[in-house]
Structure formats: C-alpha cells, structure tokens
Amino acid sequence: MNKPIYTEKTECQDCYKCVRECPVKAIRVVDGSAQVIPEACILCGRCTQVCPVGAKKIRDDLQDAIQLLVEKKEVYVSLAPTFRTEFSGMDSSRLISAIKKLGFTGVSETALGAQEVSASCARLLHEGTNPLWISSACPSVVHLIEQYYPHLVPHITPVESPLQAHVRMLKASLGNDIGVVFIGPCVAKKNEATDSFDVALTFTDLRRWFNISNIDWSKLNLDESFTLGSAEEGGLYPIDGGMIEGIKFYDPPENTLYMAFSGVKEIVDAFDELDVENFGCPVFIETLTCVGGCVNGPGVSKRGSTIQKRYKIQSLTPPAPQAREPFELRLEKEFHEREIKQKSYSKAEIAAALLKIGKKRREDELNCGGCGYDTCKEFAAALIEEKAEPSMCVSYLRKLAQNKASAIIKAMPSGVVIVDENLKIIESNRRFIEIIGGDVDLISEADPDLEGAYLERIIDFHELFSKALKDGVGAQVQDIRQNGKILRLTLFSIQKHHVLGGILQDITEPVIQREQIIEKANEVMRKNLSTVQQIAFLLGENAADSEVLLSSIVKSFGKEGN
Secondary structure, eight states: OSSSEOOOGGGOOOOOOOHHTTTOOEEEEETEEEEEOOTTTTOOOOHHHHHHTEEEOOOOOHHHHHHHHHOSOEEEEEEEETTHHTTTTHHHHHHHHHHHHTTSSEEEHHHHHHHHHHHHHHHHHHHHHEEEOOOSOOOOHHHHHHOOOOGGGGOOSSSSSHHHHHHHHHHHHOOOOOOOEEEEESHHHHHHHHHSSEEEEEHHHHHHHHHHHHHOOOOOTTOOOOOTTOOOOOTTSSSSTTHHHHHHTTOOTTTTTTEEEHHHHHHHHHHOOOOGGOOSSOOOEEEETTSSSSGGTTSSOHHHHHHHHHHHHHSOOOOOOSSSOOOOOOOOOOOOOOOOOOOOHHHHHHHHHTTTTTTOOOGGOOEEEEEEESSSSHHHHHHTSSSSSSGGGHHHHHHHHHHHHHHHHHSSSSSSEEEETOOOOOEHHHHHHHHHHHTHHHHHHTTTTTTTTTTGTTTTTTTHHHHHHHTSSSSSEEEEEETEEEEEEEEEETTTEEEEEEEEEEETHHHHHHHHHHHHHHHHHHHHHHHHHHHHHHGGGHHHHHHHHHHHHHHHHHHHHO
C-alpha cells in the first residue's frame, strides 16, 4: 500500500466528517465509503485527526524501519524537535538511549537541518530577487501551492526541507552508506522519503515500537547525546513563528516583513487575497498546515494544549549562540506546478444534478453542510464529478424515507392514523376514513390525509388514544363495537408519550376477504420494508419513527394471519 493516508473501508460509517474537514475536498465517496483521492490530497492529515471511528489511517511503515536495521550496518534517527512536547516528561538522554536500544546507531536532531534552511532563506532575502518568499519547510504547504495555487510556485523558497537538509548533513559527516529514519509528527514526510532518506515514522509508531520491544527503562544509559551535537534555535521550527526567529539569527535585511500562518484554512484565506504587486518591501511568509504548528501534527499522541506546547518548545530549546558557521550545504530545490484543474459547470448541469436529490427550487437548497460540502451547488458539482453520491444528502434521504412510509401507509388495506400528544392527526390513510365513515368523508374532501384535524372530533373512542399516550404503551390491541361492526384497534407508540399510531381493522368482514387483505399487506411489506429500513439506518434517529411504524404494522398483520 503506497498511499500515506487511506481508508479502512470496513470501518467507515458514512458520517462524511472527513469530507467536511478536508480543506481541498480530496475525498471521493464510493458505495458509502469515503476514499482519499491521492493526486488531490495535500497530506495535511486532517482527515485522520477528525474521523470519529479511526477509519482514516496513516500508512504503517514500522516494519520497513525494522527491516532497514537488518539491511544496513549503521542506521541513524533524524528526530523532529517536537520530541520536546511528545516526550515532555523524559530528558533527551533517556529518549536517545531508548531509541538506540531499538537497534539504531545514533540519534540526531532534525532541527540542525532547520538551522541550515534558515541560513539559506536569509541569503535569499539578501539577494532581493523576489518581493515575496513562502517557506518550503512544510511539505504539505508545498503540495497545496503546487496543486491549488500554481501561480505562487515561483515564490516558494527554492530550498530543501529541514529534514532533507539534515539528511545531507548526516551523510556528509557519517558517510553515504548510512540509513536514515525520520521520526516526527508529520504524515507528509512519508511522501518525502526518496534517495535522501529511507523511512518516515510518526511518534505514534515510535511509542508502539517501544511497547513491543519491552525496553527496561530502568537500565537505560543516561549519558547519551545527540549525534552531530544539539540544535539550538532550529528547535523552534515546530511552532508558528519559530522559523522566522531562526532566519532573524542570520541578519536578513532590516526592511523585511514577516508573517506566519498555521492551519490550512488560514493559509488558504491568506493565499486567496495575496497581491504581490502591492508589496513595497520584501515579505517572508512562514506557513505550517497544522494549527499551532507541527506540535499538533497528525502523528502526535496528544493534540491541543497549544499554549503548553509552545511554552515547552520555547523554554526547553537552547538559545542561539552569538555566531555560527553554516554547514555550507547546497540546499537548492526546484518546485513545479501540478495544478488540480477545478472544473466549472453550467447552470443547466448543476440544476440537473440538484434534481437527482429532489431540489427543484432555490428554497430546496438548504446548504446545511450535512453532506460535507458548504453549499448544495458544490455538492451538485461533486455529484457530476462522481466524487459524491445522492445518499450523502440528509434532507433528500429524509424526504425519501417520509415518502416511502407515506406510500406504504396509503397502500395499507387497514385503516392507519398517527396522532401527536394533543390527539392532532399527523397522517392517516383512505381506509381509515372509510372505516370511520360519517362526517369524516366530508372532512377528508378538504384534506385527504386529515392532517391537522383533531381525533376527538372524528371518533368516539378517542379516550383510548389519550390513555395510551399517557401510559406510553409499547403496543395494545382492543376490539370496539361501533355501528354494527367490530373494529380491532391496535395502538403502538412511535415516540413515547408524544406520537402514537393506530391501526383499525373491520373484523366483521368475511374471513376470505380478510385473508386477501393480509396477503396484500404482506406483499406490500416485502416490497417496501427493506428499502425504508435501509434509509432509516442511513438517517439514524431522524427516520427511526418510520421504521417503528412499519415494524408495528407488519407484526399486527402477522398476528391477524395466524
């Protein structure tokens, strides 16, 4: 499996939360399962964070790392500076020792590469060849620009990421034959794994590795230190504004303006209104797709608490020295446009798509967001592109469920009436009107369903309904004599104490006719119940009333058939 992010189909629960939260809508729903579109995904990992059932998965590369330790004589870890918040209760010596117990030769700080990136960015600002530079430190932001803002590609700093710079430092110092495993909070780093380094793991992977290795933490060597030495201001990179502090260490031009944005939504809002022509001085923009910075990346074990995380990063990161000689690496990198074409559709095409979900007028467009899209028109476009399915529209399914239930009620050969706690009729069928007879026929001419009429004005035995509502009965059957007939009344709760259903059968009719009625009812049920139950399942609680009603009707006819 090559995709860094994927969906476990058997666990996806049709909630569409990933569609709602994906900033670039890189999700396609197929047969109710939300699948990531690899070529459109920017690997921010947001979907893995918000999925309520954990169906969105980050690719597990732990076995690749274990195999690398077998194949390579020396393998080093490039440890992201977020380790200070991920393992805040553990000093670096103990952590290094534990990682080496897994089989690694040594552990080095990715932040060393960040310091080299800061030096390269400061040189770019001194050259003054571009009025705007956008940081390339976050690979997810690079994906965002290359795919959705290709006009900004010339403004990406042509510099490798801190990880790639760090790997260059390690190989320049320790030899090109070493293996390198990155461990940090980032999913996008899994897509960065090229010839420069071998495997990218998350902190979650590292914790799991510790657990299965049964490390004796009491016997760890507490005199361990980082390979190539400890990083300093480069350790600030995982919080927003940290990279800017690193660049300032290298004395960039004084008239440079700095801006920092974290979170894809904030970045997208900034890019949408970006106007380079209005800049009268150099501008450097630091961007991180995770809100608050890498400290809240998808690969950390605990999200949030950004203030506490910032405090730990800022207070535990060693201060920068008075001066430092750069490592003198060539960190140049080119970025390329990979635009995801946004298709536009005519009003007629959108209208035809909306018609599939029962939206004929502008008033039908609720823009409720239940499908995951901000507007019904955006959802219609997704339908055209086959990224979405009609069943994603909650209002459409609700109407469909109501229509199905109403159709079954009308087709029932017995009388059916549904009332609220005030005995106000919610719905009834023609057979109910025929059985009651009298003035009800006249009333039904104005409203065939008797909707809004009061039951106590229509039937003499309305007190049975009142008592059933008060008692909250599950189901009860009673025979009533009226106008020379014996009526069998079955009452059942749809919503306890609030909504009650009643089925009326004239049991004085000939047996053969009753058997035909029962057979017809069962046929209607067989054809329609499975469909309505499926819709009720999709809608959950909102459609449960229909399912309860239909089940009660089926049980009633089953008893009569016996």
